[in-house]
Amino acid sequence: MTRFPYDQFAKDYLKELLQPLGDVETSRKVPTEIREIDVYFAPSPPSSNSTIQIGLLGKIASEPALIEPFRNAATIAEIRSCMNKLFDIFAEIKRQAKGEKNRTAESELPRLWILSPTASESILDGFRTSIDEEKWGKGIHFLGEYLRTAIVAIHQLPCTEDTLWLRILGKGKVQKQAIEELEALPYTNPIRSKAIDLLLSLKTTLEVSQNLDEEDRDLIMRLSPIYEQKLAEAKQQGLQEGLQEGLQEGLQEGLQEGIQAERRQVIENVLQVRFGSLDAELSAVIEPLLKLTPEQFTPILLQLSREELLNRFLNS
Numbered sequence: 001m002t003r004f005p006y007d008q009f010a011k012d013y014l015k016e017l018l019q020p021l022g023d024v025e026t027s028r029k030v031p032t033e034i035r036e037i038d039v040y041f042a043p044s045p046p047s048s049n050s051t052i053q054i055g056l057l058g059k060i061a062s063e064p065a066l067i068e069p070f071r072n073a074a075t076i077a078e079i080r081s082c083m084n085k086l087f088d089i090f091a092e093i094k095r096q097a098k099g100e101k102n103r104t105a106e107s108e109l110p111r112l113w114i115l116s117p118t119a120s121e122s123i124l125d126g127f128r129t130s131i132d133e134e135k136w137g138k139g140i141h142f143l144g145e146y147l148r149t150a151i152v153a154i155h156q157l158p159c160t161e162d163t164l165w166l167r168i169l170g171k172g173k174v175q176k177q178a179i180e181e182l183e184a185l186p187y188t189n190p191i192r193s194k195a196i197d198l199l200l201s202l203k204t205t206l207e208v209s210q211n212l213d214e215e216d217r218d219l220i221m222r223l224s225p226i227y228e229q230k231l232a233e234a235k236q237q238g239l240q241e242g243l244q245e246g247l248q249e250g251l252q253e254g255l256q257e258g259i260q261a262e263r264r265q266v267i268e269n270v271l272q273v274r275f276g277s278l279d280a281e282l283s284a285v286i287e288p289l290l291k292l293t294p295e296q297f298t299p300i301l302l303q304l305s306r307e308e309l310l311n312r313f314l315n316s
Contacts, residue, residue, distance in 0.1 A: 004273045005209060007038070009202040010069035010115075010169055014039045016194045017054050017165060021061045027277060037085050039067040040110075053191065055162035056137070064110035069169050074116040074151070076123060083149055086112040112149040117171050119153040127151070137163075168195060172215060176222055183226065200227050204262070205269040208298050263290060263297075270301045281310055288313040 011026040018024045022043035027036045042064050060067070066089065068074075068082045090109055097104045119141060129141035129151060139156030143149040154170040157163040159177065167178035179199065185192040203223040206216050267289050271282050289297045304312065 005202060005205045005269070006071040007069070008205070008269060008272050009198060010071075011038055012201070013168065013195065013198050014057075014067055014069065016198060017057060017191060018061050020053075021058065035081075035085060035088075037066050037089070038069060039065075040089075041065045041067060054165045055160075056157070057165045059136075060113055064108070066110050066112045067115065068112065069115040070117070071171065073118045073120070074114055074123075076126065079114060079123070079127065079151070082112055082114055083147070086110070086149065106146070106148075109148055114149070114151045115154060115166065115169055116151060117154050117174070119151050119156075124151070139163075165191070165195075168199075172218075175219070179222060179226075196226060196230070199223055200230065201265050201269060203227060204266045205273065208266065208270060208302070209273070210302070260290060263294065266294075267297065267301065274301070275306055281314070282306070285309050285313040 015024045015026055018039070018041050022041055025040040026038065028040040029036060041061055043061055054061075066082070066086055068085075070078065074082075093104055093109065124141050127141075127143050129143055131138070131141055138158055139153045141151045141153065143151075152166065154166055155174050157167055159167070159181075161181070164178055164181050167174055168182065169175075170178060182192060182195055187193075200223060203220055206212065206220055209216075212220075264286060267286050268278060271286075272278050275282060289300070292300070300309070300312075
């Protein structure tokens with residue numbers, strides 16, 4: 001199974017969780033060549049926002065950060081590529097500071113966080129990593145101080161509420177355990193709702209994808225009961241609102257809006273997975289596609305090229 005649905009999920013997930021704490025950019029372009037940073041985060045000025053809400057992820061977000069999540073274990077080449085992006089950002093910051101006749105302290109430079117499900121001993125040794133268990137706990141491996149880089153081995157993190165929001169980005173048993181803990185959180189927790197919605201969006205995207213592997217199918221099966229529960233809750237809520245208003249039309253309209261919203265999310269996700277980003281031209285084909293049934297728009301999304309989509313829906 002292609003990694004791109006998981007990449008998009010990780011970007012959307014991190015953006016949702018970090019937005020209350022500062023400015024978040026996903027797929028930020030690196031100026032020196034055509035490369036993108038998955039998530040670029042700049043914290044807001046200190047306020048009442050508490051990092052406790054998202055635990056260890058909130059601690060990571062206490063300073064400027066480049067966050068690069070990997071579905072599979074990051075390789076040596078991938079780690080080096082991430083570090084190259086970091087150094088490009090360093091150079092960009094230095095150029096801006098020089099133009100403004102300011103100096104940038106080392107502590108003001110962003111730190112790179114590589115989120116990898118696992119990290120082998122050979123990779124950790126090869127990059128000469130060290131841990132600060134007293135301050136950061138297990139699973140966080142820091143490279144040399146001036147490299148401003150850390151490898152987060154998600155499957156090494158302790159199973160605590162503090163690490164939950166990072167373990168959601170793990171895989172296999174670790175991710176399943178994190179999903180169970182997520183479900184057990186109070187319904188009033190706003191982050192719980194956001195995370196579940198994004199996981200269900202990932203489920204829907206995987207279901208319309210081809211070449212699923214066993215791990216993909218297991219994740220879909222694990223998320224299916226949550227989807228059914230959400231659907232039942234939405235129907236019940238729509239029914240109650242309809243009864244309260246005394247209008248059966250209100251119920252039907254509410255259910256229809258929910259279905260349309262889910263279909264829109266599926267279309268947007270598939271377009272992003274296939275074409276990398278959702279620009280103005282691709283966004284314009286969403287409304288025409290929504291007029292079709294899922295049976296009609298699914299093969300169109302998976303088979304037509306970008307040019308064919310634009311010609312069919314915008315130039316007809």
